[in-house]
Amino acid sequence: MxxxxxxxxxxxxxxxxxxxxxxxxxxxxxxxxxxxxxxxxxxxxxxxxxxxxxxxxxxxxxxxxxxxxxxxxxxxxxxxxxxxxxxxxxxxxxxxxxxxxxxxxxxxxxxxxxxxxxxxxxxxxPLVPEFHKYFFAKEGVSQLIFNIGGISNGTHLVGNTISEASDVGPGNCLLDLMAKNLNIGDFDKNGDTAAKGKSNIRLLNFLLEKLEHLAYPRADDISFYYEIFESSKNFQKTVSSNDILCTLVELSALKIKDFHVYCNSPDIVYIHGGGIYNAFLMRRIKNLLGVSVETTEELIDSKxxxxxxxxxxxxxxxxxxxx
Structure with a gap:
């Protein structure tokens, strides 16, 4: 058949x-x-x-x-x-x-x-964890697979078992929204504009506080992230556009780090989804996690x-x- x-x-x-x-x-x-x-x-x-x-x-x-x-x-x-x-x-x-x-x-x-x-x-x-298990799972191996789309989700595999699976935070959604607001296109290509800025601690802490009540596992609605970003307008007034984008990259990367730590910091991390094309975001994730971080490209086309x-x-x- x-x-x-x-x-x-x-x-x-x-x-x-x-x-x-x-x-x-x-x-x-x-x-x-x-x-x-x-x-x-x-x-x-x-x-x-x-x-x-x-x-x-x-x-x-x-x-x-x-x-x-x-x-x-x-x-x-x-x-x-x-x-x-x-x-x-x-x-x-x-x-x-x-x-x-x-x-x-x-x-x-x-x-x-x-x-x-x-x-x-x-x-x-998220629904992709079952496929993550089917495609990536290996006996005796602890690994974490992230999908960075509009929302990021993660699957922690321990051997042939899904240990944890959850949405973890904003992936590209706020970055794309800000890119549109700046009229630089549907997205910040390679994260180039964000890379010119600096993360703003006050804005970042405000956004992180809005997310700190969220627990794993969970399924996020994208409108929630749009609402918290809208609620940060007063902070945004005094922050440059480049710095806002840089701060949003840091937010996405930190929420991925949080889930990595929650899963006992596996040494093997794979990432797929549109987020892999944001070179600045990928650099921040690699720096924050401090372990091997690879895209799925050599195994299966990430897209x-x-x-x-x-x-x-x-x-x-x-x-x-x-x-």
């Missing part, structure tokens, strides 16, 4: 829609990948109807692209996580229409992963880890099936 699956992913940063074609017959095999850009208004839109139509249509396009490119592959199903609108431990709202994707691709669609997990006693996020993770969850039938 051929277990070919297409996994899709658009993270909280809404940078693009990623897809991968994978096979689980003999372990994990990444067959192909693809990325499609959203329309220019998608990243910042708050119109749920527009978001739903866009993510649905782009998903249909990218699935049909991979199907036509690999006509000989007997694709079993598509993993469609949708686009997160809001998330709590009790319920998750995802934009997108799996029924329409099913109709337009003639493929079974696994969707609503987060509410499926919540209904079975989970928090609905497509989450898409592969959802393909794996579909393979394990950890979602509702639409067919």
């Amino acid at each position: 051929k277990n070919f699956y297409i996994g899709l992913m658009s993270g909280t940063s809404r940078d693009s829609l990623d897809a991968c074609l994978v096979n689980f017959d003999k372990g994990f095999q990444l067959i192909d990948t693809a990325t499609i850009e959203f329309s220019k208004d998608y990243k910042r839109s708050e119109d749920q109807d527009f978001i739903g139509k866009e993510i649905t249509q782009k998903s249909i396009e990218i699935v049909n692209f991979l199907r036509k490119k690999w006509p000989e592959k007997n694709i079993k199903a598509v993993a469609f996580p949708g686009q997160t609108i809001s998330h709590t431990d009790e319920y998750s709202i995802q934009a997108g229409n799996p029924e329409e994707i099913n109709m337009e691709t003639s493929l079974p669609i696994y969707a609503d992963f987060r509410n499926f997990d919540i209904a079975r006693g989970g928090r609905g996020a 497509f880890v989450e898409a592969a993770a959802f393909a794996y969850l579909a393979y394990k039938e950890r979602a509702h099936l639409f067919k």
